[in-house]
Amino acid sequence: MSRILIIDDDTALCRSLEIQLREQGHEVTWASDAAAGLARLAQRKPDLLLLDLKLPDENGLEVLRLVQAEHGDVPVVMITGHQDMKATIEAMRGGAFDYLRKPFELDDLFLMIEKAQRLKAGQKQGQPGLGTEAVSEEPDEIVGADKKIVEILKQLGLLSKSRISVLIEGDSGTGKELVARALHEATGPGQPFVAINCSAVVSTLLESELFGHEKGAFTGASERKLGKLEFAGEGTVFLDEIGDMSLALQAKLLRVLEQREFERVGGLRSIPLKARVVAATNRNLEALVGEGKFRQDLYYRLAVLRIVLPPLRERRGDIPLLARHLVGQIRLKLHRQISGIEENAIRRLEGYDWPGNVRELQNVLTRAVALARGPVITSDDLEFTLGGAKESVAQPAEIVSLREAEKEHIRKALAATGWNITQAAKLLQISPTTLRKKMNDFRLREDG
Numbered sequence: 001m002s003r004i005l006i007i008d009d010d011t012a013l014c015r016s017l018e019i020q021l022r023e024q025g026h027e028v029t030w031a032s033d034a035a036a037g038l039a040r041l042a043q044r045k046p047d048l049l050l051l052d053l054k055l056p057d058e059n060g061l062e063v064l065r066l067v068q069a070e071h072g073d074v075p076v077v078m079i080t081g082h083q084d085m086k087a088t089i090e091a092m093r094g095g096a097f098d099y100l101r102k103p104f105e106l107d108d109l110f111l112m113i114e115k116a117q118r119l120k121a122g123q124k125q126g127q128p129g130l131g132t133e134a135v136s137e138e139p140d141e142i143v144g145a146d147k148k149i150v151e152i153l154k155q156l157g158l159l160s161k162s163r164i165s166v167l168i169e170g171d172s173g174t175g176k177e178l179v180a181r182a183l184h185e186a187t188g189p190g191q192p193f194v195a196i197n198c199s200a201v202v203s204t205l206l207e208s209e210l211f212g213h214e215k216g217a218f219t220g221a222s223e224r225k226l227g228k229l230e231f232a233g234e235g236t237v238f239l240d241e242i243g244d245m246s247l248a249l250q251a252k253l254l255r256v257l258e259q260r261e262f263e264r265v266g267g268l269r270s271i272p273l274k275a276r277v278v279a280a281t282n283r284n285l286e287a288l289v290g291e292g293k294f295r296q297d298l299y300y301r302l303a304v305l306r307i308v309l310p311p312l313r314e315r316r317g318d319i320p321l322l323a324r325h326l327v328g329q330i331r332l333k334l335h336r337q338i339s340g341i342e343e344n345a346i347r348r349l350e351g352y353d354w355p356g357n358v359r360e361l362q363n364v365l366t367r368a369v370a371l372a373r374g375p376v377i378t379s380d381d382l383e384f385t386l387g388g389a390k391e392s393v394a395q396p397a398e399i400v401s402l403r404e405a406e407k408e409h410i411r412k413a414l415a416a417t418g419w420n421i422t423q424a425a426k427l428l429q430i431s432p433t434t435l436r437k438k439m440n441d442f443r444l445r446e447d448g
Helices: 010-024 034-043 060-070 086-092 106-120 147-159 176-187 203-211 247-257 285-290 295-304 310-335 343-350 355-373 402-416 423-430 432-442
Strands: 003-007 027-031 048-052 076-080 098-101 166-169 193-197 236-238 276-281 305-308
Touching: 003 010, 003 034, 003 402, 003 432, 010 027, 010 106, 027 034, 034 060, 048 060, 048 106, 048 166, 048 285, 060 076, 060 086, 060 176, 086 098, 086 147, 098 106, 098 147, 147 305, 166 423, 176 193, 176 236, 176 276, 193 203, 193 247, 203 247, 247 285, 285 295, 310 343, 310 355, 402 423, 423 432
Parallel strands: 003 027, 003 048, 048 076, 076 098, 166 276, 166 305, 193 236, 236 276
Antiparallel strands: none
């Protein structure tokens, strides 16, 4: 049994959680504002605090800071119904134990309680992280409520407290540079972010791009040039498509990472490397190592920590959130009076496999915003043309019973949302309770 304190101005949620948690044997108290919640916290220290990000009398992040200052041993789980990338990072940096997006599954909350209990027993499960205050209209916002995306945001918060090398892996269009920029902003806002596409620069010139050169170092070097590593200062050097770097340059980069210093081409003076190096690739570096096309020692130097971005098809539940966010950004760039996107269009977006990932989604929506005939994007405004191929059209299937059709429809909705009951219920336009009953009736299980 745990003592749980909830601070949230959603009284209906508080009452519901109180009932559910007490049925599990927990002792529950709650408050609808920060002042009352802090008073209850002072009266009796809980084993776990559920803290809303937005309270009527105080920002939840400020309450988190107060709790950390006065009651640092109380695990705090931040909860919010708002998309807020930087607040997630800020909460983790400020010492939050974890972060839940509303609406959340009770099973996820029960898991948090178990983790908090293990923490109390000495098995530390969480670490603080970093970030800044979020603005939803920012173009570099990482949008997503999927567990994998939230975990990545929490990782960025933790990583921002050090300057270790990071390798970001993922298919083309998943947002690798976006993640690199988010890490940079969390670590050293105001410092340079220098991006280099290793596949776009001629191999013979890439060395000069990275390290710079002295006047007269080679034909055409008419003056001294600072390299990207030097220009970045204490910021971030982002090496995109690192798998395309030549073996000869890989050896030189390895030496730089090992010794944390380099020399300009044609120079003699050592220059300290102060920047964080973040590399990214859509190729399998381990396979390239096995083929002798990528140095194993460099791979280990770059992949001190790996962040793997999921393809969009594996987080379909984020598509409505991403679509509305992207439409909001695109309409500003194109100066179009588009007020939103209709539900039928959202459903059509969710039914597509997105081989080009978020970049393809952005392209589809850019075309839709540009060519929309009305103030709202409709299903007819969408066109999927990756590689000239239209979206596939299902062939007529054998007629089955209504029960079998309903079972298969529910199974597809669950699969499309990663078996997230809340998101699947929203997709099916039924309540989570009804969905759970139907899953039980149809004996639907994720592992079955």
